[in-house]
Amino acid sequence: MVPTLAGVVLLIFFLFKLFGGDPAQILAGQIASQEQIDAIRHELGLDQPWYVQLWFFVREILTFDWGKSWMTREQVSSIFLTRLPATLTISIPILLLEAAMAIPTAMVVAYYRGTLLDRTVMAICVAAMSVSFLVYIIVGQYVFGFQLGWFPVQGWSDSFWKNLVTYAPLPILLAALVGLAPQTRLYRSFFLDETKSDYVRTARAKGLSEPAIMRKHVLRNALVPVVTNISLLVPGVFVGSFLLEIFFSVPGLGREIYLAVNRSDYPVIQAVTIYLSVLTMLINLAADVLYTFVDPRIQLR
Amino acid sequence: MAAVLDVTPESAWTALWRRLQQDRVGAISLGIVAAYLVMILFAMVGLLARGWSEEVGVPYANPSFLGERPNLEAALQKRLEQKGKVPDLRDVDPLAPKYEEWAKRTEALKSTEPARSMTLPWGGDRWGRDVLAKAIKGSQVSIAVGVVAALCATFIGTLLGALAGFYGRWINDFLEWLYNVFTSIPGILLVFTLAAVLRSGPLASLFASGIWTVVIILAFTGWTGMYRLVRAEYMKHRSREYVLAAQAIGASAPSRMFVHILPNVSHVILVQLSLLVVAFIKVEVILSFLGLGVPIDMVSWGTMLGEAQNELIIGKWWQLAAATVFMAIFLTAFSMLTDSLRDALDPKLR
Numbered sequence: 019m020v021p022t023l024a025g026v027v028l029l030i031f032f033l034f035k036l037f038g039g040d041p042a043q044i045l046a047g048q049i050a051s052q053e054q055i056d057a058i059r060h061e062l063g064l065d066q067p068w069y070v071q072l073w074f075f076v077r078e079i080l081t082f083d084w085g086k087s088w089m090t091r092e093q094v095s096s097i098f099l100t101r102l103p104a105t106l107t108i109s110i111p112i113l114l115l116e117a118a119m120a121i122p123t124a125m126v127v128a129y130y131r132g133t134l135l136d137r138t139v140m141a142i143c144v145a146a147m148s149v150s151f152l153v154y155i156i157v158g159q160y161v162f163g164f165q166l167g168w169f170p171v172q173g174w175s176d177s178f179w180k181n182l183v184t185y186a187p188l189p190i191l192l193a194a195l196v197g198l199a200p201q202t203r204l205y206r207s208f209f210l211d212e213t214k215s216d217y218v219r220t221a222r223a224k225g226l227s228e229p230a231i232m233r234k235h236v237l238r239n240a241l242v243p244v245v246t247n248i249s250l251l252v253p254g255v256f257v258g259s260f261l262l263e264i265f266f267s268v269p270g271l272g273r274e275i276y277l278a279v280n281r282s283d284y285p286v287i288q289a290v291t292i293y294l295s296v297l298t299m300l301i302n303l304a305a306d307v308l309y310t311f312v313d314p315r316i317q318l319r
Numbered sequence: 320m321a322a323v324l325d326v327t328p329e330s331a332w333t334a335l336w337r338r339l340q341q342d343r344v345g346a347i348s349l350g351i352v353a354a355y356l357v358m359i360l361f362a363m364v365g366l367l368a369r370g371w372s373e374e375v376g377v378p379y380a381n382p383s384f385l386g387e388r389p390n391l392e393a394a395l396q397k398r399l400e401q402k403g404k405v406p407d408l409r410d411v412d413p414l415a416p417k418y419e420e421w422a423k424r425t426e427a428l429k430s431t432e433p434a435r436s437m438t439l440p441w442g443g444d445r446w447g448r449d450v451l452a453k454a455i456k457g458s459q460v461s462i463a464v465g466v467v468a469a470l471c472a473t474f475i476g477t478l479l480g481a482l483a484g485f486y487g488r489w490i491n492d493f494l495e496w497l498y499n500v501f502t503s504i505p506g507i508l509l510v511f512t513l514a515a516v517l518r519s520g521p522l523a524s525l526f527a528s529g530i531w532t533v534v535i536i537l538a539f540t541g542w543t544g545m546y547r548l549v550r551a552e553y554m555k556h557r558s559r560e561y562v563l564a565a566q567a568i569g570a571s572a573p574s575r576m577f578v579h580i581l582p583n584v585s586h587v588i589l590v591q592l593s594l595l596v597v598a599f600i601k602v603e604v605i606l607s608f609l610g611l612g613v614p615i616d617m618v619s620w621g622t623m624l625g626e627a628q629n630e631l632i633i634g635k636w637w638q639l640a641a642a643t644v645f646m647a648i649f650l651t652a653f654s655m656l657t658d659s660l661r662d663a664l665d666p667k668l669r
Contacts, residue, residue, distance in 0.1 A: 025500030039519035148650035257505045282519040291508045
């Protein structure tokens, strides 16, 4: 994990160093005298050789001290702390709701495998996946927020409960519905893999009913890959859905980084990218450790 | 009386073609995708949708089948243009003597305002451009971005995967490290980072026009899956007998990698390539919508959706519908074709 982390830091550093714009130019704006630019270069340490700059960069990461955002003058660390709750308020319910809807649907479809129902649902899934997420958000916001008025079109408040009850439901529902199609397709294949295995044939041979086989044998075994897949989705919870955050003006991390890209606010982009990568690695590591408990056949090397 | 067995082995690609034809869904999907490709070809050489950026209709022109629908926006525009007549200031204006000269000059430069039609086949956008032509041109751009980026990602992924899988040892270790680095950064953050760097960096002017910014972003972030697959295949194949035989007759390492093994793993690459095309088109649409994708003088499904968001609020739904339908039909057909392709290429089903 340490070499990977070092790689991430190097990759981000050199991407910005070699291909990024000159920070002094961006900071000073269009009309700046050479003296001003030189002063900024000196202040940021840009007049130092690259390995010294790399050291500054590493020091920033280790001390959590990224200074201020270039454009809003807000402390980068405070951006993290204030934006993350909004992102989590939206993304955790999405993750749970998706799983709660996709697993039963996939199980039913797998039970009726090969029938018209199965093929119809699968065709609908493929078609639903071919429509851009954007279209679902645009139309959903228009119909449920603007036309029917069931939900506020967009907005956010300071109270967690008000957010969860008033502002979050529409984006959560939209995302969960969109995530349903690909997840159903995937989980169905997990269930189908299990229905072909030997223990299912044995269970059938000893006279167990099909629903009982599905519930007692197939479900339990198929849950291993399902849980694996869900654990792969967990790191995404912290990134959240930037599209939802932009459309519904949720002050979350995803929207923040999109705004940062638009204003070339390098410290914000770098900090978010690096810390979220570290978080992703940690969650994956935790998931690996958890597996050895869930499935005794797996051993950590 | 021994029967002579005379069976010429069927080549893999003929077999693929035969299987695709037998698969009804696959054949229909192939037809749709082919139709799109023909449409794109026509759009590229200018036979179709050449004038997508010309303002041929009134603003928000109605679709032909809805010709009677009131169009407040166009009426408003017309009123504004009529109001635009300047009041007569001849008595007080110190520049009055110059009016004659100006009138003459205007006469010389007189542009003929083309007649704008009230309705267009599938409606018009804010500037009165033909939405149908935009959708066709947008298909060309979106699909081209998806295909070109997928080809680039495939090239990177295949090359690195082949090196890692074939040589193993430190090359494998190094490339595995690179793979871990790229996959541990959440995909969308890598996309945003690259977008930020390419927008404001020294290369910004180089890629300012055209589709290359998006293609580079997609290829640079999307090669990892291909790398993993190709690497696994090469590890399997490198010690197979046919490869050892090639080595025995003196085939060099590059020759074994790309002349002997590559054709035998090409089916894996082909399926993954089609999956990438679908995924990349979806990302391109989102990036263009956000203004990080194709430049503003081009049209793609994403930029159309970007305009459609505001149009929907005033009830002009046709641009949204056009972009969605064009995109959904293509992606559905392409996904179905990929599934059929995978089935047809699966040696277990033979």
